[in-house]
Amino acid sequence: MVEADLLETLDIERYAARPEELLDLDRTAAIEFAADDVEKMQLLAVRARFAMLRDKLPVLANLAKEHGISEIESLTDAAKLLFKHSVYKSYPISLVEKGQFDRLTQWLGKLTTVDLSAVKTSDLNSIDDWLDALMRDANVRIIHSTGTSGKLSFLPIGPEDIRVQTKSAMVVMQELGQPKPESLEDIPMIVVGHRVMYNGYGAKLEAFVKDVYHGDESMLYVMDPGRLSADVLSLGGRLAAAEGRGALGRSELAPSLAARLDDFVAEQRAAPERRAKFFDRVFDTLKGRRVMLSGNWAMLYEIMEAGRQRGLSYGVFAPDSLIQCAGGAKGRVFPEGYREDIKDFLGVPTINEAYGMSEITSLMGMCEARHYHVPPWLLVFVLDPETGQPSPREGTHTGRFGVIDLGVKQRWPGVLSGDEVTMSFDTCACGRPGPHIADTVRRFSEREGGDDKITCAGAPEAHDNALAFLADLAR
């Protein structure tokens, strides 16, 4: 760590060979290397990563073959080797419906270098069981999507990559331009979610419990002590889609699923009370204390509303609390000035804002000029949404965001996102080199949706809220 403060030029060869070691550097120092050096290092690193993974990951081999790429000559080649999100759900959903978790495991095995042959699937009855089995038998942690259509994507994180992810969870607690926070182990964490979540948030939570709190669960203030069930998400989405196709009556549900519906109802009924108790406990015991809290704007807003209902209005937590926000407003529209309101309510001078996604280890931190800075272990691209061509690596461009996470070793870390970004490769107004991303990230689907077109051909849209739907169906 001391090394970080002294380091001014990037050791290209060292980090090209072991880019995951970049995560050991100070977060601010890491984004201040000369852009040319970073690019040189990244080309070497991605070339090596591809050479290492190509023959181990059949899906990557297929993609490379599609593009006629046998080795990466340039960053433009690398830009072609991005997995669309759908790759992580390219299995038939019937495998889940029929409980064929052995075949699902085989499919997953083509996306990770980890040997999954020890995973016992014979007595699994649900996706949740399968996720637990992968963790238990192969040390592979899945990050799954919320799957509004009922089909979840499954991104496998191998044991070595989990270590990198853990490291990253600590790194991103540092705000850009601020000193690294000390004594994290003494700061309790507020979790606006479930205790067990197989998503990016859950992975981070697990990393903290294990490596920071050393198993001390009393440091956690979790809204829901239960589990964010992949089965609820999947089943809710599937049933909603089936109903939308006119293909559903409750009578057609498998008995084992119909039985679970009643649990879903019970869970949904208990939710408001559970939430109320959670907020009571948070404000009663943590008021005035230094806390850690990560979430999106919607979550932070919810906390503020809950606090206001309890008569709290200003400076609720200690000013040196670590508040992190990523993931945008999730489609909600808040009253003007909500950012300031939330800061005032929480009692902190700044919120550590960031941009990221489940497919990459690290969040990109926001600088004083409100731009997200890309750390050197992320090789990023702006791609033409129509042609997939990468923009030149100079100037400012708007397009689809693509990224290769060089810190990841046990799966192919190239991802083509569904986000539209405006990214600059030039020096930022804050004085640091590029690339950096403007605070205007949005989903492409958002840009194209919501118009007034009508055609006679089409399928009904699936509903969104899985649990509410299931509960509704059961009533």
Added chain:
Amino acid sequence: MENAQIERLDTSQTMFNVPLIIRGQVIENADIMHSGRGGGISFTAPDVGLHMAELPLSSPGGLTDLYALSLEEIFDFLGELGSRLTIAGNPWVEEAFKASCHTSGLGESILRSMYNNLSRSLEPRALRETVEQTIGISHLQGWVKSQLDGGLDVRVRAFGARCVHIVAGNAPGVSAMTVARNAITRGDAIIKTPSNDPMTAAAIARTMIEMAPSHPLTRHLSVAYWKGGNAAIEEKLYSYRNIEKIVAWGGMASIKHIAKYIQPGVELVALDPKLSSTIIGKEAFLDEETMRNVAAELAKDGGGLNQEACVNARVVWVESGTDDEGIAALNRFGQMVYDEIQALPAEISSPAVRCDPKLEEEVDALKIGGNDWYRVIGGGRDGAVIVSQMDEAVDFAPILANRVINLVPFDDIDTPVHAVTSYTQTIGIYPETLKEELRDRLALQGAQRLVTLGYALAATTHGLQDAIEPWRRMCRWIVDERHQPS
């Protein structure tokens, strides 16, 4: 081909002015700017909210003038109207065509052919047959007498209604068809146009005004664009005081939205969004020649009109069997189908005009990650044939478009039968004997039209549509009972 060269127009225009037409009156104020997104156009239009006093026909008695017309006069009027609707001879049709070149998923060559054939929807002979098949000409001409058991003398007549038509924008023929249906049933139509075709209905209405400005048929057609969901307009208009029926095409969201205005006195005729499929029996594999012929027929159903219509084939169930031999045969058949789709003539089919990123993402993922279960032939703008290697359709079957079809093998005929739901519109079937064998079961499952493979897109005059008979439902069926005092 020479013709196409001469006719080539500059279709680069992206800004349009859409008029509001109220019973022969053209209002061209550019009050509101509607900006296109996601492959749309930008256009200005009058603020319909400012004209709400005139837009509805406030008294149903206002339909009386239509009863001075004979049905033959109406047919003649529509025939004359049809002859005036060509791109070359009609600036409004030309402009509607240009606008569609930007909004439509159909290529320019297909659209050109569609706009030059708008008259087909107005052709008197075909309309006469359709009316006879559906409503019965005599029911539109006068009171039709019949005697019931017990001697009751009843007379029935089909009257027109005040309707709002929320038309689909994926094919211009929908607007022409709506104009014809309204004229023949002697209704008063307010056509609410969609953002993907705000011009065609207006072009037809303006042609009528030019042709016969004070003709009752001209005076009972209005055309308006407002953004669907505009409560200020819709709450006023969709009231029993102003209309009797709403005829709504497509769009689950829009139909659900409209449904809240349904009340006693306002009826909904919903032409729901639909998808179609295909069932091919084992006879298709009799020999190479038969396979090739069946592939060519399937290509028409799947690739015609760029798969933009509800009647197009998407999921294709094939009785090849799911053993290795069957799958191998199906893969070969898939290649034939792909080749035949690529060979379709430009007037009916073209490479994708606009990519569907969601669909492309799914197809690309199957190519590299789903090979155990699916084989993808082709891809990109040219379209693709996805051959399932097991008896299941792809999970994203509801979004198949841009000439991407999914062949699915089966062993047991129950498999495709059970896949049919009330959202299944047309099913193309080969051979005929299989169609006869299955038709009752398919109908009970929800299918609405069974057709010889290769003819899913055929224009017909039977007038049945989505099993709901819109012609009959656009009428108000009035009975005069003559009871004998005992």
